Amino acid sequence: MFAYVVKRLLAGVVVLAVVSAAIFILFWYGPQSPARPICDRETNNRCSPVRLERYERSLGYQNPVYEEYGKFVKGVFVGRTITIYPTDYKCPAPCLGYSYRTKVPVWDEMKVRLPATLSVAFGGAALYLLFGVPIGVAAARRRGSLSDKALVSSFLVLSSVPYYLFALLTWLYLTLIFEIPLFSQTGYFKITDNPAKWFAGMLLAWVALGIYGCTQYTRYSRGAMVEALSEDYIRTAKAKGLPPRTVVYKHALRAALVPIVTIFGIDVGTLLAGTIFTERIFEIQGIGFWSLEAVVARDLPVVAATALFGATMLIAANIIVDVVYSILDPRVRLS
């Protein structure tokens, strides 16, 4: 088991290295010089080739790409000094670059926004499971019945609506039109300051995410349960005289969880990478929205850093899913 986890971690590190190099190279060889945005900003859009060259040299863009990548990786571990002409900026570890807009280390800005993203992500993910799986299980048990058909079709309708529309409508009706006090103030409020306010601020985002996302989970859970319930070992369980709840939850659901966990892991990774719509609509200062702003403002270091952050989250999620697999399915861990 331990060897299995170690192998997965090592594989994850390798993937991360490859992804970070790919991101780095992508920005390096982009359509314009990576120093162009900062040049435009500093010179009020009057960036001459001479000035551009000065910025490029200071930021190291005239050095070979692998050398700069090496410096970047080293900087993540021990920190480095970044020069944006004409000033030197000290960038302590973990150094992900300096924001072109705010001249503040990217990591500092990310640190501030991380709790918001984590709150949205984990809360939403929890609701995916909390709503999705029980409804899916219930539908599977009543397969073919009227309630099953009604459930499946209504969820189909719901998932056909684009998410941003659903989130906007939720906000529109619950906050603006019906003015439900619980949903009046959305946004991220520090959990340490006032947990109740934090909860109330997140609630609408969770509800929107949860209800929308759980449609997928009801479908997966239903499908996985239907398949699990038709397996031979369910017939054995019934023949042993086990009560229906034990058969469904202990025997069938345990088997059905495997495909559900796969998708769940990837979804959590995606959520952590940043939910742009949710953050924008519900005014949550998270990483997702921040990355959108950075793209618009051509703040390359931030864009690169958030891309790297997203990749890291997805890789971590995959590793966790693999480990959870091996806990669920003994055949995986012992083969």
Next chain:
Amino acid sequence: MTEQTSTSTASLRAGADPDEAYLVVDDLTVTFPTEDGPLTAVSDLSYSVELGKTLGIVGESGSGKSVSSMAVLGLHDTKSAKISGSIRIGGTEVVGLSEARMRKLRGNQVAMIFQDALAALHPFYKIGGQLAEAYLVHHPNASKRDARRKAVEMLDRVGIPQPDRRVDDFPHQFSGGMRQRAMIAMGLINDPSLLIADEPTTALDVTVQAQILDLLQDLQREFNSAVIIITHDLGVIAEMADDVLVMYAGRCVEYGPGKEILTHPEMPYTWGLLSSVPDVTADTNARLIPIPGNPPSLLSPPSGCQFHPRCLHRDKVPGDLCRTELPALLPGSRGAGHVKRCHLANPDEVYRAEVLPEIAPELVEEN
């Protein structure tokens, strides 16, 4: 109540008081609704099994053998399957019994073991855990330690080496034969009075099969349980079964002591089964004579005798009787203990004269 019907097979078996046998099935009919209409999987089936005896049920796909056994355990979905007739286990009527009371019987007084042990055991739980679960559900006051001890005891009883270590293994870590033994252990952990084994050795090697059959016989002797073995292997039936029930298209077509059925069968389907299965010790001049055609459709079964389209002896029955009238289950020429569903007037002669010389020439002189 069906016990009083004079055509019930149970009462035809002279001397056998239906209330003595532990399991009595009377006129069982099981119908399923399908997209193409109602499908009658079992029709008017009657048989009985006493404690300490073995009944072998022979049939092919679509014969209804598995459906009837699942009905004994009440494993059919009551919302869709329509079950009529009577099934009495130890005197308790099971048809129409509430689910809660049925569950008390399942795995307790009546146990069932299945064909493919790898698929029939949960792959994610340890063998010991699954055995303990079977014990605990019927002994709720027992402790987990008691249950585990019982599990180890049963694994040892069925011949699994190092049971105290293997009790923590998963099903995929066992070999095929060991897995089947573990499943038998799970079935017998609560000392059931009736054990139903659905194709218990079909997926196993022949030497392993022999070991498993030995085990079943030993355990039957020890626990004095009634055993039903469902199989298509006539050799297994010959060695294990006291009584034999041959099923075709959901009906009983021949029923009686194994010795009689396999040496003096009186129904063309049984002849067909015997003639189409090669024998390891047979005369090398014995021909392999298959049963022509295919198993019947249960949605639109043949009229009259359901075997008639494949029967090679229709011409021996006057008129169109085979096509128009379903034969009743009547005693054969060897006494009331042996019943068969066929219009032939003198099947024993036909068998002796025509069939036997072809399929087992070396036995002709003995007869």
Next chain:
Amino acid sequence: MSDLNLDKFEDRPATAEVSETPTDRREQISFADLAAKGHKPATLDVNAKPVLSVDNLKMYFPVKSSGLLRRTVGYVQAVDGISFQVPSGGSLGLVGESGCGKSTTGRLITRLYTPTAGTMKFGDIQEDIAHMSPRKLKPLRRNVQMIFQDPYTSLNPRHTVGAIVGAPLSVHNVVPKNKILPRVQELLEVVGLNPEHYNRYPNEFSGGQRQRIGIARALTLNPKLLVADEPVSALDVSIQAQVINLLQDLQREFDIAFLFIAHDLAVVRHFCPEVAVMYLGKIVEIADRETIYGRAHHPYTQALLSAVPDVKQAAIGGRRERIRLEGDVPSPINPPSGCRFRTRCSLAQEICAKVEPPLLQIGPRHKVACHFAGELGHHPQTPVTKELLGVDDQGSPVPGSTPTPVELGPTWSDRWFDVKSKTMVSA
């Protein structure tokens, strides 16, 4: 030949739940007629030339460690040096239990695997196909085809029957496109199916019919050798006999040789005049039908035969007396030294652990690999092979003795070693 399957006469569609034919449309066959058409077991032709000659065939599958670096830590010796011949137009049965290597052998013959060692010589010119390149192999693939066990999973459910049966024709460019359909229909008829059904999908047919489709596909290119891997074990008993008879008819009509791999000893006995018994990757006994089933000399064969349940036992009552084998089959990664069967054999002595018994010819058509080969109840007390191999009773080499070179190939010789007299005799 295909009177036994009545699909040809049906006008109604064949469905998975195959419906019976209305009686008045069908001819009544009497039992006597059918019995006359019934098939006796095939007979052995000792003079037939071999279509397949396998010599010292080995297949080792590497076992990788589960650590970070996947090194090869051992080998699964699935097939460990087997030699046999299949006569042209005849059949050889290959029996054994799980893990004996018979299925792997079948796949080796059809080159689904490439053997680790050994030769497989095929055809009139006896070319070695063991290590042939795929390009050279392609035309030869027409001559060796395989019938698989499970008719439910071995046919692609998305292809029509016509596509399945016709695929080999288009792959090998044997006939022009417009001739494919007639050939397909001809083949469907040959196996007893309705030729008009070529546009149907496999799930519309029953198990027995699907197996016939598989057989038709195998016949498409007129192969000289068919490897049948458990061709009837997934079928209902009454259908098994139909398919076995069909295979016998096809063999007679098209002069096809069969390598018949099965675990059902009774079926093999009916179909194959010659049988080889495998255990843990080796052939332990190979002989003609009467010898194997009547006078087997290897303790494993004897145990196997005694374990088969017998219908005739019903007359006697109770279980047959059988030879009980102790223990479990050993792992093929680490097989026992010397004779692989010794861990479960009641006759095993020291020599069995030290010296592996060679597959020795002990009769005109009988080879056995056992130091104590003998009929049931008459096994010798001392090893019969000791002089041949130049060892003493315990298996230690005797200094100064010259072991007789033992012919280990697939062929049958006119001289063999008689176990009773312990001398070489001639025919």
